[in-house]
Every structure is written in C-alpha cells, then in structure tokens.
Amino acid sequence: MSDKEPVLLTVLIETAELRWHVAGIDLVGKPLPLLVSEAGNLSPYLGLPFDDQVSFLRHRLSGVLQRGCDRLWGRRKKPCHIVFLADGPFTGAVAELTPRVAEHLVEWMTRPPVVFFTTPHLFGTREPPALDHLAGEMDASLRVALDVGLSALGNVWDRADAWELVPTKTSS
Numbered sequence: 001m002s003d004k005e006p007v008l009l010t011v012l013i014e015t016a017e018l019r020w021h022v023a024g025i026d027l028v029g030k031p032l033p034l035l036v037s038e039a040g041n042l043s044p045y046l047g048l049p050f051d052d053q054v055s056f057l058r059h060r061l062s063g064v065l066q067r068g069c070d071r072l073w074g075r076r077k078k079p080c081h082i083v084f085l086a087d088g089p090f091t092g093a094v095a096e097l098t099p100r101v102a103e104h105l106v107e108w109m110t111r112p113p114v115v116f117f118t119t120p121h122l123f124g125t126r127e128p129p130a131l132d133h134l135a136g137e138m139d140a141s142l143r144v145a146l147d148v149g150l151s152a153l154g155n156v157w158d159r160a161d162a163w164e165l166v167p168t169k170t171s172s
Contacts, residue, residue: 006080007032008146009068009112011061012153013086018042020061021163022068024077027141029148033156034071036163037064046092053093057101058108065109067166081142082109084116085131085150102135113137 007024014020017039024032042060045053065082072078084105089098102116115136119129128147138146156162 004073004076004078007072007077008081008083008142008149009065009072009079010083010085010146010149011064011068013042013084014039015086015088015091018046018091020064021157022064022071023149023153024068024072024075024079025083025145025149025153026077027080027145029145029152031149031152031156032072032075032077033153033162034164035064035067035166037166038168041166041168042090045090050094050097053090053097054100054104057090057097058104061101061105062109071164079112081112081138082114083138083146084114085129086116086118088118088120099134106136 005026007026010023010025012021012023019037019039019041021033022035024034026032042057044060045056048056061084069079084102086098089095090101098118105116106114113136115138116134117131118134119131121129128151
C-alpha cells in the first residue's frame with residue numbers, strides 16, 4: 001500500500017515564451033511549484049513538418065512529466081491525474097497542432113489519466129481561469145481542486161525562487 005499523497009501533476013505551457021512550468025496541486029487545491037524551463041525550451045518544434053512537431057512535443061512533454069514525477073516522489077507525493085494547460089495554441093504552427101498533441105497525450109498515457117485544457121488567461125491571474133477542454137476527462141472534485149490550485153499558483157507565478165529552473169541542454 002502506498003503512503004504517498006495523491007496530487008494533480010500539472011504542466012503549464014507558455015506558448016509565446018515556448019516554456020513550461022510543472023506543479024503539484026493536492027486534492028484540496030494547495031499548490032506545490034516544482035519546475036520551470038528556460039524560455040525557448042519548446043522551440044525545436046518550430047519549422048518542422050507537422051508529424052515531427054507532434055512527435056517532438058509529445059516526447060518533450062513526456063520528459064517534463066518524468067521530471068515532475070521525480071520531484072513529487074521525493075516529497076512523498078504521486079500523481080493521481082495529469083493536467084496540461086496551455087495559454088493558447090502552439091506558436092508558429094497550424095491550428096491542428098495543439099489538439100493533436102492533446103489527443104496523443106491523452107491516448108498515449110492511460111495511468112494516471114490525462115486531461116488537456118487551453119485558456120487565454122492562465123498566467124499571472126489570481127482567479128480561476130476559464131478552461132477550454134481539448135482532450136481527456138476529469139472528475140468534478142478534481143476540477144475544483146485544480147481551480148483552487150491554479151488561483152493559488154497565481155501568487156507565485158512570477159517568483160523565480162518558488163520554482164527550480166531546468167536549463168535547456170545545448171548540443172555540443
């Protein structure tokens with residue numbers, strides 16, 4: 001039997017900055033900021049053919065999930081649901097890219113379940129954002145915790161000391 005606390009593993013994607021944040025949100029909505037990438041971390045998909053863009057983003061975001069799980073595990077927490085939130089469609093791509101990536105992530109990862117939303121007002125707000133559902137499902141009780149947690153994350157969103165910076169690897 002696991003003695004780890006269940007949390008929502010939440011990946012927040014800033015499409016204009018091409019970066020991501022990872023946080024845990026417990027089942028009453030208390031957030032746990034974990035990681036943030038450097039701006040441009042997602043930029044390698046730009047200019048690729050559509051299928052390669054989907055593949056890159058699917059693999060990069062899966063790596064983000066692994067890092068988030070590692071940080072949660074060390075704090076005696078485990079994801080019970082995975083939530084992706086983007087502040088809009090992926091930059092510099094056809095409109096179909098964001099829903100296709102969302103569908104791939106939901107279909108590809110079955111446990112814990114995955115849900116993908118977009119919202120134009122995610123970052124820097126202290127109110128629960130209106131979320132546009134793209135793929136996956138989420139119970140109403142978890143949605144309440146998510147809304148509370150997202151509001152609380154607004155209080156630490158721009159505090160660099162709240163997040164562990166993950167530098168982008170450069171090829172040699």
